Amino acid sequence: MTYDTFFVVGLFILVLAVPAILGAFRRGEAPRVPAILVLIGGGLIVVAIGAKPNAYSISTIPQVIDSVISHFIAYLRT
Template sequence: MDPDLALILGLVLVVLSIPSMVAALSDGHAPRVAAITLIAGGAMVVWAIATKPGGYTIHEVPDTFIKVVGRYLA
């Protein structure tokens, strides 16, 4: 898997797990699925940063997102 794709998928998973975790906690349930999703997304982000030579800066993330979306939608 391409490190850019792993970074973007990981960030999307992390962002989507947060509302799920809040909903589970507000209902009084254990956020098991949200926690697993958060861990998986975090692992993908860490793998992408470790795999790409030089890593990523915070300023590269939006450009990387646009590049990945454009690559798979075009």
């Protein structure tokens, strides 16, 4: 796995954690599982940014996501 993949998977996990957090608060429960998701997603993003400090910015995120998805699709076709 490349660091771009870590970054994209971390973003995906963080996006999935948002509805889980909102649902837990709505039900009046402690958001234990969403908190773990935030830690995992945030950790993956921190690892990717730590390895490539100047590679990721707001303007490059769509390009990174597109690159990772295209590599994944190419992998599936082989």
